[in-house]
Amino acid sequence: MKKELNGRNVFLIAFAMALICFLPFLIRDRGFFIYFGDYDSQQIPFYIKVHEAVRSGKFFWDMKTDLGSSIYTSYSFYLLGSPFFWLTIPFPKQALPYLMPFLQMLKIALASLGGYYYSRQFTKDDRSACLGGLLYGFCGFMMVSLVFNHFGEVVAFFPFYLLAADDLAQKKKYGVFALLTALMAVTNYFFFIGEAVFLVIYVLVRYVADKQYDTKDKLSCLARFAVEGLSGILISAFLLLPSLIAVAGNKRVSETIFDRNLFVYGDIRTYLALIKSLVLQPDVINGETLFGTTEGTVASLSLYLPLFAFCGVAAYFMQKKGWDFLKKMCMICLFLALIPLGNSLFVAGNGTYYARWFFMPLLLMAVMTAIAVEEFERKAFTKGTLLYGGLLVVFLLIGMITKSAFVNAEGVFLIKNRSDYEMEVAAGISCFFILAYLVWILKKDKKKQYLNIFLGAGILCCMGTFYLHMYMGAIQVSDEGRSVYKEQLFMDMSMVRPQAGEFYRIETDHTSTNEMLTQDMPSVSCFLSTVSGSIMDFYGFAGIDRSVASELPYGRLGIRNLLSVRYFLQNEKNSDDYAFVDQGLLAGYQEAGEENGYSIYENENYLHMGTVFNNYMKRSEYEKLSDEEQDQVLLFALVMEDDKTAEFQKTKGITELFAEEFQQQMQKVAFDDTVKQQCMELNQTAADRFEEGDTKLTFTYTKAKSGLAFLSVPYSSGFTAYVDGKETAIIKTDGGLMAVPIEEGTQELILIYKEPGFTAGIICSILGICLFAVWIFTHKRGMIKL
Incomplete structure (x- = not known):
């Protein structure tokens, strides 16, 4: 094997490439990277918010996150478990927008490095492996992940995860797979579910289904994965378990794949968009061009590899005889991507169409392309290149015909954001001409020379397409908009x-x-x-x-x-x-x-925290009111579920309000005149002081009245209420907020918060560490041989 390239070189090359792509934007905004969409409105604010929370030691309940949520679980999907985020903790918050683009460059470089090491298992020349790594690090999925900053770490770590799996299966290298399982689960629990599904298929296809292993070897392999996978998941439970408990009550999780057709996508454009994703670089998020669907605007749909697109994969299929595991995995992923039920396996059964698992087959596609280039066969590449060129011509013609004044483009062939589409097609054609030169004109008599040229062309196209995608996203924010944002x-x-x-x-x-x-x-x-x-x-x-x-x-x-x-x-x-x-x-x-x-x-009429209501209304009565009345009645009564009213009826001063009674009251006076008086009266009963912490909320009263103290805090099983030191029931009111019965003369109402699942998660993590330690110890001592 040629040793002219090594991991350090690949990492530095990829980092330099990413830096060159980012540099024009950093120069324009003097080091401050402003992109568009979720990057500006979510990623930067989240980094600042959680950065300051961590530095102040506040990990749990936060009254500044929406109406109130846990930092520990609300931000675990985005960044709390990310090693990249923790690198920012020593720096002041003002430095974060300047650090984030460099963290993204680091993710790209690590993804390329991981892709290189993974590719090196199958190639003989390090230049081929480097090409595979760079194609993965700058793939279409990494492009669309720029706006979703927290996707990048998952892409960066995944090749190392597969490498650890291969080492555990082939070389019996114990421990690394378990630790990487924990890392992947902590980094992002949503992506981890898809990774686990992919890994199961990978192990079954590559090792269990391989005839070179006998039954004993296969069972031993599965046992190793089971023990290390379990220990890794247990180790991650300190964050994974509370996050899964928290997200279980989220509306987006309740909308599952079983709420839609399981085997056919409802819009034919979804299938056409899959084809387009193989040929052209991806659209920017919420900037769909051709074959855009309502559900696919944020799907992160891309199977694009710079320069080659699918050409290298097609050549691999023709060059390699038989069905090796790469071919099998590629076809299984394609099949699963084509049916909603199969696709949903990788996104936790979500009913929304997401393609946020495509980085995994993209790694295999990059490896297949690297192998095909190294073992170059003109005939195979010719067929792949011609098919690639033919599809480019189709997309070019669609753009030209639909732009004609004689054609009214609607429906399937409607092109939105036409300028973006034209840039994507132009980039595709440019890559095709470079590829055509490499396939048909470049002499291949000296492998070292032609691999150098292929690698150089790959570097050029990776940078060109990546920069173009960044440019299409960045121009969505005007110069004035960027200035105001900063x-x-x-x-x-x-x-x-x-x-x-x-x-x-x-x-x-x-x-x-x-x-x-x-x-x-x-x-x-x-x-x-x-x-x-x-x-x-x-x-x-x-x-x-x-x-x-x-x-x-x-x-x-x-x-x-x-x-x-x-x-x-x-x-x-x-x-x-x-x-x-x-x-x-x-x-x-x-x-x-x-x-x-x-x-x-x-x-002028806002309610202060801890106001005491004396009226309640049953949910069945509330639903008899008109939309406008339902909004109004919230200031006059707390709405309870019909079967929960017995929990507080012993409290003095509580009266039930009926829908008809309320309607009659509102007919007598104008709401605008009444609301001011009602809010003034309620505010006279409010807590005199409210103090908040991440595990304790304190309401102090001097002249408390009997009734239901309304707390505009989201209900959580993690809260326990104490009224003057005595534990008191918390009532869920208005669908999702909290109220606590108090008596006249109450001086202090305290809510103590304990993160649901946190203690159990810590215990599981300790058990996981113990299991991991025993597992490593017994293998080092030769007590167990699997």
Whole structure:
């Protein structure tokens, strides 16, 4: 084997390539990387939020994440378990946007390094292995993962995970697979489910189904994987178990594949988009071009390899005789991708169409391409290249014909974001011409020389297509938009910041959904899909769709007051939505000033924390009201499930309110006049002081009245309530919030929070470490031979 390249060289080459791609954007914004979409609105704010929480030692309940959620579980999907995130902890939060692009470069370099080491198992020349690694590190999935920053670490670690599996199966190298199982599970539990499914198929196809192993060897192999896999999962339980418990109550998890057709996609464009993903580099997220579907806008659909696309895989199929495990795995993945049920196996049975497992077959495709190049056969590559060129011609013709004034392109062949499509086709054609030269013109008499040229062409195309994808994403944000984003990210919002002991929430317009996360201030505006499941329940109860973001319709004044929304911030520099100002939709709000480009509007009628309600309404009565009345009644009564009212009826001063009674009351007076008086009366019963911590919420009263203390905190089984030191039941109200019965004269109400599943997870992790230690010890001593 040629030794002119090694792992260090491959890592440095990949890092340099990524740096060159990022450099124009870093120069433009003076080191501050601004992209678009989720990267700006989620990834950067999440890094800042969790970075500051970790540095202050707060890991659990946080009243600034939506209506209140656990940091430990809400951010474990995004970054809390990522080693890349923990590298930022020594740095100040102002450095994070400058560090994040370099972390992404590191992920790309590690993915390329892992791809190189994995490819080296099957190639004879390190240049071929390097090509395979770079194709994987700069593949289409890594391109679309730029906007979803937290996907990159999974792609980076996966080749090492497969290498550990191969070492455990072939060389009986114990321990590494277990540790990497724990790492993969902690890094991202959602992706880990898909990785586990892929790994099971991989082991069965490569080792169990291989005739060179006898039955004893196969059973021994499976036993090794079972023990190490179990120990790895147990080790990760400290984070994995609480996260899975938390996400089980999430609305997005409840929508499973069984809610749709199991065997056929409902839109033919999904199948056509799969073909397109093999030929052209991917669309930017939410910027679909041809064959875009509603469900596929954020699917991360790409099976693209720079320069070669699918050509190298096609050549491999023709060059290699018989059916080796790479061919079998490739065909199994293709089959599973073509049916909804098969695809859903890799995404935890989710009903939404996601292709967020395609990085795994892409690794195998990169390896197959590297092998095909090293064992180059002109005939096989000619067929693959001609098929690739033919499909490029089809996509070119679609673009030309649908652009014609004589054609009204609708339906299947409708092209959105045409400029992006034309750039993708142009990039594909450029890669094709380079490939055509390599296949048909370049002399192959000297392997070293032609492998150098293939590798150089691969590097060029990897960088070119990757930069183009970055460019298409970056131009979605204007120069002014980038400037405003940088200016407002670390702004001082002292005018609206709550003082010690008081609590209220802030609402922002849609341009600044997660802005308050970076300010560490409570807000009802939140773009985070893994919040407490009770938040989903509450919004569902209120008739508001809450999928990935919390946004209150402008007309819902009752719910704003209930949730203690004191300020509305209108971003005067970025927003194009002035509906509430122009149409007076937020009655009771007064303009209070301006700060850092935001117009501030103050709500005079917001409820203070811990107000005491004396009325309750059964859910069955609530559902008799109109939508407008349902919003209004939230300020007059707490809505309970019919079968739960017995839990608090012994509390003094509690009266049931009926729908008809409420309707009669509202007919007598105008709601706008009544709401102010009602909020004033309720606020007289509120806690005088509210103190929050990540394991304790304290409400202090001086003149408490009997009734139900309403806490606009999402219900969680992790909370235990103590009223003046006596444990008291917590009641789930308004679909997903909390109330606690208190008596007259109550001085202190305390909620103690213990992360559900955390203690059990720690115990499981200790057991996993013990199992791992025994496993390693017994093998080193030769006590067990598997």
